[in-house]
Amino acid sequence: MYDSHEESHRGSATDEAAAYERGAVSPDASMDDHQVEGALRPRALDEFVGQERVREQLSLVLHSAQRRNRAPDHILMSGGPGLGKTTLAMIIAAELGAPLRITSGPAIERSGDLAAVLSTLQEGEVLFLDEIHRMARPAEEMLYVAMEDFRVDVVVGKGPGATAIPLDIAPFTLVGATTRAGMLPAPLRDRFGFTAHMDFYTPAELELILYRSAGLLGAPLDEDAAREIAGRSRGTPRIANRLLRRVRDYAEVRGDGRLSLATARAALELYEVDSLGLDRLDRAILDVLMNRFRGGPVGLSTLAVSVGEEAETVEVVAEPFLVRSGFLARTPRGRVATPQAWAHMGLTPPPDAAFGAAAANGNSSARGSGNGGTSAP
Numbered sequence: 001m002y003d004s005h006e007e008s009h010r011g012s013a014t015d016e017a018a019a020y021e022r023g024a025v026s027p028d029a030s031m032d033d034h035q036v037e038g039a040l041r042p043r044a045l046d047e048f049v050g051q052e053r054v055r056e057q058l059s060l061v062l063h064s065a066q067r068r069n070r071a072p073d074h075i076l077m078s079g080g081p082g083l084g085k086t087t088l089a090m091i092i093a094a095e096l097g098a099p100l101r102i103t104s105g106p107a108i109e110r111s112g113d114l115a116a117v118l119s120t121l122q123e124g125e126v127l128f129l130d131e132i133h134r135m136a137r138p139a140e141e142m143l144y145v146a147m148e149d150f151r152v153d154v155v156v157g158k159g160p161g162a163t164a165i166p167l168d169i170a171p172f173t174l175v176g177a178t179t180r181a182g183m184l185p186a187p188l189r190d191r192f193g194f195t196a197h198m199d200f201y202t203p204a205e206l207e208l209i210l211y212r213s214a215g216l217l218g219a220p221l222d223e224d225a226a227r228e229i230a231g232r233s234r235g236t237p238r239i240a241n242r243l244l245r246r247v248r249d250y251a252e253v254r255g256d257g258r259l260s261l262a263t264a265r266a267a268l269e270l271y272e273v274d275s276l277g278l279d280r281l282d283r284a285i286l287d288v289l290m291n292r293f294r295g296g297p298v299g300l301s302t303l304a305v306s307v308g309e310e311a312e313t314v315e316v317v318a319e320p321f322l323v324r325s326g327f328l329a330r331t332p333r334g335r336v337a338t339p340q341a342w343a344h345m346g347l348t349p350p351p352d353a354a355f356g357a358a359a360a361n362g363n364s365s366a367r368g369s370g371n372g373g374t375s376a377p
Contacts, residue, residue: 040213040241041087043094049212050205050237051084054196058088061194062095071124072096073193074147074174076132078181080320082238083198085177089128092175098124105134114139115152115167123170132176133183140188147174147191200235200324203227209237210244214259219248225264232268232277234321239277246271276325276344281309281318286327286345289337295353297334 042048045055058075065072075092077085093100099122108114108129121127129135135143146152146169154165176192178184189195201209207230214221221244229247233240244259250267251259272280288306289296304311319335322328327341342349 040216041090042212043091045091045095048084048087048091049208050201051088051196051198054088054198057194058092058196062092066096071171071173074176074191076176076178076181076184076189076192076195077198078178078195079198080200080236081179082236083200084237085198086128086130088196089126089175089177092173093126093128096124096126096173098126098173100126100128102128102130105129105131108135108139110136111138111142114142114146115154118146118152118169118172119167121170121172124172125170126173126175128175128177130177131179132188133178133180140185143174144187144191201237202235203230206230206233206235206237206240210240213241213244214248217245217248219244219251219259220257221259222261224261225259228261228264229268232273232275234277243268243271243273277321278327278344281307281313282322282327283345285314285318285322286337286341289328289335290342290345290347290349294350295342296336297331299334303335 045059048055061072061075072092077088079085089102090100101117101121103117108117114135117127142152150169150171152167152169154167174192181189181197207226210226210229211221214226225247229243230240233243247259247264247267250270251257251263254266255263268274274283278286284307285303289298289303292306293303300315301311304314307314319328319330322341323330325340326338327344329336329338337349337353339349342353
């Protein structure tokens with residue numbers, strides 16, 4: 001039923017490597033995640049845990065389309081990595097009883113790549129386009145016409161003699177997924193009939209996911225162990241399932257096979273995931289920020305050099321969780337450690353710590369540059 005475009009994972013190889021290097025709490029999918037997640041994914045909307053409002057809205061969209069015997073509107077799903085966008089795309093196809101074609105934005109390098117996919121779609125087929133914001137601009141322009149008129153214009157020849165040949169394609173439903181909805185051009189975003197924003201999950205929802213996954217994996221999971229793992233999962237099911245597998249490995253090798261609270265704590269300590277889900281990189285950023293720069297403000301590039309990472313890694317991988325958890329403030333002058341960060345790290349802020357006025361002014365989304373804030377000694 002599922003068909004994957006042969007180029008669909010080429011653009012995500014770097015992402016998978018980064019996820020592997022990041023460790024247990026990276027929201028990006030590693031190669032191991034791709035292999036295991038297929039067995040753990042729910043197959044129907046009724047089995048999907050969390051995202052209650054999105055599920056209800058999506059159910060109405062799908063069922064109304066089925067009653068009219070027509071393809072549903074194109075669907076856009078936005079949200080952080082690991083929140084269930086791919087799973088929902090598979091569920092949409094299953095609910096419609098339609099084939100699913102899977103590809104990704106980085107794999108669509110030219111308009112011809114997109115034309116090759118669209119021209120082979122069957123009527124009613126669901127096309128899942130992951131990381132749609134990373135698709136090449138010529139392909140985006142072709143997609144506009146395909147989404148509205150179910151037609152692609154194939155250009156034959158070059159220069160003044162080039163001609164566009166219209167090619168009708170079968171009616172289909174596009175399901176786009178993006179972690180950066182703001183990067184989508186407005187003309188593309190407006191062509192989606194339904195847009196769903198995926199929120200982070202509550203610990204209670206993650207516990208339900210963990211119980212289901214543990215049952216599928218044949219791993220006996222205690223209630224307090226599920227609560228402990230859920231509390232360290234950053235509100236992300238992918239991370240919760242990954243931590244569950246690591247705790248299962250620890251229980252099988254060093255325990256009696258049962259996933260107890262003591263086993264969960266010992267395993268997560270071994271993998272350097274603390275009680276709130278912070279990993280080595282998160283703690284390194286906070287440690288440098290507090291001990292070397294007295295809590296900030298410090299520029300992004302300077303902070304990245306100090307922890308031995310690329311600026312993009314710090315900004316894209318670590319900062320979202322630190323800011324969302326209230327440990328870091330992004331101010332016009334640079335990054336600042338908050339009082340919660342000092343308390344979590346067990347450190348006493350100096351009297352002149354900048355988290356007061358600087359943090360109050362840091363609600364803007366201004367990006368601190370390497371030239372802002374404190375320079376590296």
